[in-house]
Structure formats: structure tokens, C-alpha cells
Amino acid sequence: MDIKRTKIVDIFDPNLIGQKVCVKGWVRTRRGNKNVQFVALNDGSTIKNIQIVIDLSKFDEETLKPITTGSSLHVEGMLVASQGKGQTSEIQAETIEIYGTADTESYPLQKKGHTLEFLREKAHLRPRTNTFGAVLRVRSALAFAIHKFFNERGFFYLHTPLITASDCEGAGAMFQVTTLNLNELPIDEATGKVDYTQDFFGKQTSLTVSGQLEGELGATALGAIYTFGPTFRAENSNTPRHLAEFWMIEPEVAFNDITDNMDLAEAFVKYCIKYALDNCRDDIEFLSQMYDKELITRLNFVLENSFVRLPYTEGIKILQESGKKFEFPVSWGIDLQSEHERYLVEQHFKRPVILTDYPKEIKAFYMKLNDDGKTVRAMDVLFPNIGEIIGGSEREENYDKLMQRIEELHIPMKDMWWYLDTRRFGTVPHSGFGLGFERLVLFVTGMTNIRDVIPFPRTPKNAEF
Ligand code: ATP
Ligand code: MN
Numbered sequence: 121m122d123i124k125r126t127k128i129v130d131i132f133d134p135n136l137i138g139q140k141v142c143v144k145g146w147v148r149t150r151r152g153n154k155n156v157q158f159v160a161l162n163d164g165s166t167i168k169n170i171q172i173v174i175d176l177s178k179f180d181e182e183t184l185k186p187i188t189t190g191s192s193l194h195v196e197g198m199l200v201a202s203q204g205k206g207q208t209s210e211i212q213a214e215t216i217e218i219y220g221t222a223d224t225e226s227y228p229l230q231k232k233g234h235t236l237e238f239l240r241e242k243a244h245l246r247p248r249t250n251t252f253g254a255v256l257r258v259r260s261a262l263a264f265a266i267h268k269f270f271n272e273r274g275f276f277y278l279h280t281p282l283i284t285a286s287d288c289e290g291a292g293a294m295f296q297v298t299t300l301n302l303n304e305l306p307i308d309e310a311t312g313k314v315d316y317t318q319d320f321f322g323k324q325t326s327l328t329v330s331g332q333l334e335g336e337l338g339a340t341a342l343g344a345i346y347t348f349g350p351t352f353r354a355e356n357s358n359t360p361r362h363l364a365e366f367w368m369i370e371p372e373v374a375f376n377d378i379t380d381n382m383d384l385a386e387a388f389v390k391y392c393i394k395y396a397l398d399n400c401r402d403d404i405e406f407l408s409q410m411y412d413k414e415l416i417t418r419l420n421f422v423l424e425n426s427f428v429r430l431p432y433t434e435g436i437k438i439l440q441e442s443g444k445k446f447e448f449p450v451s452w453g454i455d456l457q458s459e460h461e462r463y464l465v466e467q468h469f470k471r472p473v474i475l476t477d478y479p480k481e482i483k484a485f486y487m488k489l490n491d492d493g494k495t496v497r498a499m500d501v502l503f504p505n506i507g508e509i510i511g512g513s514e515r516e517e518n519y520d521k522l523m524q525r526i527e528e529l530h531i532p533m534k535d536m537w538w539y540l541d542t543r544r545f546g547t548v549p550h551s552g553f554g555l556g557f558e559r560l561v562l563f564v565t566g567m568t569n570i571r572d573v574i575p576f577p578r579t580p581k582n583a584e585f
Contacts, residue, residue, distance in 0.1 A: 190222025265395035280331030372552030512553020
């Protein structure tokens, strides 16, 4: 037993046929008769299993007994062309070492046909299923594509802090970070409130909801940066599109206006989708076959068509004139609900839509005010099946206008002096956006619940594993 291990993803190379090989992995299935047994072995490197053929005249039954679904093996033998259909080659076992057994009574992933809900309860083992193996490989490839895209375009990867003292973003409720003893909080006599000067950082802190504000500091120094890291939102909405902990990519570019920003967003998502199609074909085909026959057509469709670019005001008009009865009524000034976004994308235009120039009241304080005084240079990218996948804007670079918005909104700016300094010293036009990584993975895999595209989802009342 001393041959070098070949990963199963590499074992189907026709040049290996006729050679002695070594594979290691987990048993997916075992079947056969009293002369010969067939074991499907998977090592996670590919959706494909390698078939191990065990001639029972060469092995005694007692040693083979523990080879059940979920057990782990080290197999050596001759790689031969396969007689069976559906596979090109198989291994005729010469030696088999059993690393670990998996009791058939208690191992939860027997054969197939588990619901995604059941597998969520088994998130510690579900990566061993075809579905989650495929999703996690696609997720990994997409993460790589993201770095590749920005690297090829001269962006710098900026690490923004996860713990923050600014609570002005308004993007979502924040998780507080503290080392104070919650059972014995120090109270400030004068105010009767918690005395955070005694807390670890000497002030109230939280987990970040976005790296954008620090991203702007990077962009106004390095020119073009992106962040790619975890983001935390205590959203108490149990939807198939929201996680409490998700990963976000936030490019920020000096001298880009809203049009440059839209061009970047469109090129970026298309690049990622194409990368996945080119590099994860087996996995995407599997997912398509299992869950969504239209998946590959839809991915190609997005690649081949340019995104519609439409001002919010015109979007509202289309919704009002649609004659459709929405659960949330439509009028100028409303924040669009998922049903509205999906109507525009899936029924009206039938392709991705970038909606721009939203009313300032429903968008963040830092977005650049248009000349009409009512709308801001925001841009949301809306996708079929997903709704909002990207939110971004051109930023207000004018110090006075930015301060005016901050005052109108009573944003606590005492800890934000550093952000304002970007507008005080060498301010420049700049733009950026945030892409929710899991929403991209949802789109590319065709999965429908965001809990199924992150290994260990964090949602209200759920932080298991
Ligand atoms: P939504 O309206 O869907 O809650 P948002 O307007 O709060 O999104 P932004 O603050 O603009 O979103 O964040 C940028 C991107 O991050 C969104 O376009 C989306 O892709 C993603 N995102 C936002 N909140 C979540 C979440 N709770 N879970 C996963 N992804 C999210
Ligand atoms: Mn939100």
C-alpha cells in the first residue's frame, strides 16, 4: 500500500487506464451479488463517484461487512475501462483498508431522497451529499472568480473591520459586541444608561453591517478597492433571501460615476456566472437536473443579454400600469418589495434590471443627490428568482450636501469624523456597490433557500453547528 493517492476528479483520465491506482473516500452506495460487489466511492473532489469492483473470491465477507454507506476507505487496484454504462473506468480492488465505519442504524445519510429541510438539520454532514457537495464547490469557485475578476482589473483587496463603533449605516439592525457582564451592567449615574466607557473598546460597538464606509477610505487612497468578508445583520425576517451572517463583496472606485458603477456591476456578475459555467459544469448540470431544468438556460440568458437600466420613477409607472394587484400597493416613494422587483424582471422585461435614481427618503444618507433634489444616484441590480442581488450608488462627495443629509436624518456622527474627512481633504466623485455573495450563489446553483448555499447558516433562533 504505497501508491500515491489520485483524487477522484483526476481518476477518469483515460491515460490512467491499465495502471495501478490508489483512491480514498467515503462510500456512497454498495450493491452486488455473492460473486462481486460494487462500491461507489466519492472523495468530494467531484460530483462523480468512482466504482470499486470487489471480486468476492479475493476478499472474505467478514472484512467487507463494515463497508456501508458513509464508511471511509483506502482502495488500491487496477484502473480498467468500465463495462457498465454511465462510467468510463472503474477500479478492480486489490487491497482495501477501512478507515472508519458508519453504523447503518445511526448514520443519517442513507442512500438518497432526503429533503433539503431534513438536511438543514444535519448541516454537519450534508456536505457529503451530492447536492451540497455541488453547491459548496460552486460557492468556492465563485469566491475564486471574484478575486480573479478584481485582481485582473487592478483592484486592491482591502480588509475592513468586523467590529465597528459606527451605527449610522441604517442597513439593518446590528449585533452588539461587548465584554460587559450582562447580569451586572455598569450604569452611568448621570444618564441612568449603560456606561460603555467601561466596555472593552470604551464605547458601544457592534458587528459590521457593511464595509463600505471604510471601503471609501481605501478607494480615495488606492483608487479602486474591493472588500470580501462576512457581514452581520440582526434581521428578524425569516425569508429565503436573508441570513444573519452573510458574505458581501463591496467594490469602491474613485472617479467612477453611476454609469461606470453600473458597467462594473454588470461585467462583474457576468464574469462570475461565466466562470462557474466554465469551471463547474458537472455540478451545475447535476443541480439543474435535480432542482431546476431551466437553470443553464437562465444563466446563459443573463450572460447574453444586457441589463435593462431604468429610473425608479419609470419602474413605478410600469408597475402602476401593469394592472396587476400587488400585496403591497404601488405609489411613488415606496420601497420596492420583492413582488414588485420580480414583476419588473420576470414578467415585464424578462431580464435583469438595474433600477436607478430612487427617492432619497428610502436610501442611505451617503448617496449622491440628483439635481431634482428628490432622488439619489442609487442603483439596485434585480435578478430573476432572486430580486435584489446588488445595491449600490454614486456617493455624495460634497461635504456640505452630505452634512445636510446627516443632519436631516439625525445620524449620530460623533464617531464618524474620519468618514467626513474624505470629503474635507481631496474629495473626489466615487461609486461602489455591495453584492450579497449568497444571493449570487443562489442564482448560479438554482437553489431557492439561502440556507442551502452557505455551509452553516445563521438565522433567527438558529446558530447550531
Ligand atoms: P434587502 O432589501 O434584500 O434586505 P438591502 O437593501 O438591505 O437588501 P443592501 O444593504 O444594499 O441590501 O446590501 C447589499 C447586498 O447585500 C444586497 O443587494 C443583497 O444582495 C445582500 N444582502 C443584504 N442583506 C442580506 C441578508 N440579510 N442576507 C443575505 N444577503 C443580504
Ligand atoms: Mn435588508
